[in-house]
Amino acid sequence: MIMPRRIPDIAIIGAGAAGLACAERLVERGLQVQVYDKGRQPGGRVAHRARGGLEFEHGAPGYRDRILSLSSRVPIASRCRVTGLARTDEGRWRVFVDGHPLRSLHAEVVLAMPPQQTAALLQVAPELARPLERVTMRPVLTAMVGLPRPLGRSFDHIAFDEPSLAEARRQPGDTVVGPEGWVLHASAAFSRDNIECEPGAVAEHLWQRFRNNLGLVATTPLYLRGHRWRFGRTETPLGTECLHDRELGIGVCGDWCLGDGVEYALASGRALAARILGIPERRSGTITAAREGKA
Numbered sequence: 090m091i092m093p094r095r096i097p098d099i100a101i102i103g104a105g106a107a108g109l110a111c112a113e114r115l116v117e118r119g120l121q122v123q124v125y126d127k128g129r130q131p132g133g134r135v136a137h138r139a140r141g142g143l144e145f146e147h148g149a150p151g152y153r154d155r156i157l158s159l160s161s162r163v164p165i166a167s168r169c170r171v172t173g174l175a176r177t178d179e180g181r182w183r184v185f186v187d188g189h190p191l192r193s194l195h196a197e198v199v200l201a202m203p204p205q206q207t208a209a210l211l212q213v214a215p216e217l218a219r220p221l222e223r224v225t226m227r228p229v230l231t232a233m234v235g236l237p238r239p240l241g242r243s244f245d246h247i248a249f250d251e252p253s254l255a256e257a258r259r260q261p262g263d264t265v266v267g268p269e270g271w272v273l274h275a276s277a278a279f280s281r282d283n284i285e286c287e288p289g290a291v292a293e294h295l296w297q298r299f300r301n302n303l304g305l306v307a308t309t310p311l312y313l314r315g316h317r318w319r320f321g322r323t324e325t326p327l328g329t330e331c332l333h334d335r336e337l338g339i340g341v342c343g344d345w346c347l348g349d350g351v352e353y354a355l356a357s358g359r360a361l362a363a364r365i366l367g368i369p370e371r372r373s374g375t376i377t378a379a380r381e382g383k384a
């Protein structure tokens with residue numbers, strides 16, 4: 090991990106849309122931030138994987154450029170799983186990564202993760218943790234499938250009316266002759282009932298359902314992987330854009346504060362930045378619904 094030369098004022102845990110939007114606003118106003126994320130790359134549930142010449146967006150599709158643009162403007166330490174926070178007698182925050190304390194101390198800390206992961210770090214601020222108990226998230230099981238040839242059909246999105254497979258999305262890329270990527274999403278009920286199943290077995294099941302539904306009997310995929318989103322989509326949001334304790338210097342944000350979807354995550358992150366800065370939030374419009382499949 091590369092540590093910044095000047096000790097950052099604010100530590101942001103989580104480089105998803107919410108954490109990055111918060112970080113960008115703070116940096117714009119001249120604050121020094123350091124973002125930490127346990128993943129290999131930023132984006133969180135705006136997830137992207139490149140395999141065998143194929144690109145898969147196996148979380149929220151259509152937001153990759155937005156994430157790349159945000160993440161180019163803020164310092165991010167990847168592969169850093171934050172396991173604890175401690176407040177010093179001087180009122181500054183120490184961050185623990187994989188059980189080890191980091192040397193730098195921060196004036197403020199932002200938690201930009203799903204509520205269950207946020208709550209695990211909030212023993213230091215029980216008043217902030219309590220409202221999170223009413224938030225519920227639902228899991229989503231997904232499969233990434235690389236087909237040897239394009240399906241040759243004109244649609245990019247297929248909705249299924251069956252118990253396990255809910256939808257399939259064609260992935261971006263040149264699909265005239267070469268391989269073609271699809272991401273399959275399990276239904277809410279199937280995801281909930283099978284969340285502890287091995288993702289490879291889930292991927293195989295979803296692929297079989299896709300294959301049977303589309304009559305692709307002779308097709309063998311070039312690539313097949315499953316992914317488990319344990320906290321995939323917001324079911325019951327908190328009902329407020331973010332939480333912030335100015336005295337302690339700690340705040341939380343994420344899609345789940347306001348609703349389900351990337352736009353809610355971005356709005357929540359920006360709202361928390363405004364609270365930290367003590368300025369009114371600049372609003373670009375009202376979000377009425379999570380954008381489904383923006384691409």
Ligand SMILES: Cc1cc2nc3c(=O)[nH]c(=O)nc-3n(C[C@H](O)[C@H](O)[C@H](O)COP(=O)(O)OP(=O)(O)OC[C@H]3O[C@@H](n4cnc5c(N)ncnc54)[C@H](O)[C@@H]3O)c2cc1C
Pocket residue numbers: 102103104105106107108125126127128131132133134135147148149150169170171172201202203206229231274318320321322342343344345349350351352354379380381382383
């Ligand atoms: C399969 C799927 C499809 C979706 N489709 C759509 C769609 O079509 N349209 C739409 O608008 N939304 C969609 N969504 C929802 C959208 O992805 C989320 O609303 C949004 O990305 C949430 O952003 P966030 O920043 O709040 O959280 P996240 O993206 O979850 O970011 C949290 C970050 O915190 C990190 N983290 C967690 N714990 C720690 C720790 N202890 N230490 C360090 N880092 C940590 C994680 O690695 C992650 O990067 C979809 C989600 C899924 C799962």
